[in-house]
Amino acid sequence: MESLREFVKDNGLYLATGAVIVGSSLLLYKRMKRSRTRVCGVDYPKDKVILHVFPRTKTIPNMGHFVMKLETYLRIHKIPFQLDFNYKGGPKNKTPWIEYNGITMGDSQLIIEYFNKEFNFDMNSHLSKQERAVAWAIQKWLEEYTYWLNVYSRWVIFGDEMLRKFLKVPGPVAALLKITMRPRMIKTSYTVGIGRHSDEEVHQMMRNDLKKFSDLLGDKKYIMGDKITETDCAAFGILSQIRWCTPESCPGRQLLTSDELKNVADYLDRIKDTYWMDWEEILAAVKK
Structure with a gap:
């Protein structure tokens, strides 16, 4: 025990520096992991919407107002989608957000407008x-x-x-x-x-x-x-x-x-x- 104390005392600066380096490296790794661009066909399937949302709840499928809006839209048009409950980290820091064939996008309305153009949808075509x-x-x-x-x-x-x-x-x-x-x-x-x-x-x-x-x-x-x-x-x-x-x-x-x-x-x-x-x-x- 005494020898350990002496070692720490004699090498305290080096140990502290090492701890800082290790801690910084782990933090940097986590940030890089979070920020790494996910690859379609590798991290998620092609031609399927990855819909990032809050977890399901016991009284309604999702407690997010705009999650329910967007998922309803996807269901109406029968667009294949897969739920991902990792809702953090979207491009606008808003939920829901999507990944689709290399596209990452936030904001339910912008997503709907994107799919309207992508698939030539227009739910309002009958309106003046x-x-x-x-x-x-x-x-x-x-x-x-x-x-x-x-x-x-x-x-x-x-x-x-x-x-x-x-x-x-x-x-x-x-x-x-x-x-x-x-x-x-x-x-x-x-x-x-x-x-x-x-x-x-x-x-x-x-x-x-x-x-x-x-x-x-x-x-x-x-x-x-x-x-x-x-x-x-x-x-x-x-x-x-x-x-x-x-x-x-x-x-x-x-x-x-x-x-x-x-x-x-x-x-x-x-x-x-x-x-x-x-x-x-x-x-x-x-x-x-």
């Missing part, structure tokens, strides 16, 4: 120029406003219930997430504007949003009529989260699970039953 503009306005309303109402409701107002009932993480992990994630959500929501309102004002905004969407939908099959459009993919992505992945205490969820907005609930069920026929199977697999 004016109707396309209306559909786009509706989509942006939901994605830029209703989305933030739901984010604030889930992670700030009902954050504890969200962690406990939907993520079901252990107490210590929930406490850590609350400490690290909640302040970031509050700051982001304040910057967007939603976080500047009281909880009751946010609840009222959510109720108003959903009722106006119900009025807009009326007795139509889809938002713009009898045919599904890109806007329906976006609407399903946002509204499915309010209905199936938001705490029961949320007034918005209460509206979508009652008879008051039955046309909206039926609309969501219609898309789910048509394009997510494996919905229950997905949830069952998570619950095992």
Whole structure:
């Protein structure tokens, strides 16, 4: 033991330098590994979309609004895809993101526009120029406003219930997430504007949003009529989260699970039953 102490004492500088070199090398290796460009045909198959998403959950196939939007789009067009739950490291630091035949891309809308050109798809081909503009306005309303109402409701107002009932993480992990994630959500929501309102004002905004969407939908099959459009993919992505992945205490969820907005609930069920026929199977697999 004494000889070991003497050795450390006499060679402390060299040992410290070696530790720094080894640590730096490991860190550099990890960074290089993360940043290495994945090769189509080697790291992932050709002609198949690798869809990087959050893990599956027990009440909805994915708790990401824009993940549900993009996966619904892929399902509608029967584009072969493979889920990858390593959602970090995308080109825009956003989820979802994809890899496809050497292309790496983030942002659900840009991805959809890319595939529209790649496969010559146009879900809005039956719409007039004016109707396309209306559909786009509706989509942006939901994605830029209703989305933030739901984010604030889930992670700030009902954050504890969200962690406990939907993520079901252990107490210590929930406490850590609350400490690290909640302040970031509050700051982001304040910057967007939603976080500047009281909880009751946010609840009222959510109720108003959903009722106006119900009025807009009326007795139509889809938002713009009898045919599904890109806007329906976006609407399903946002509204499915309010209905199936938001705490029961949320007034918005209460509206979508009652008879008051039955046309909206039926609309969501219609898309789910048509394009997510494996919905229950997905949830069952998570619950095992």
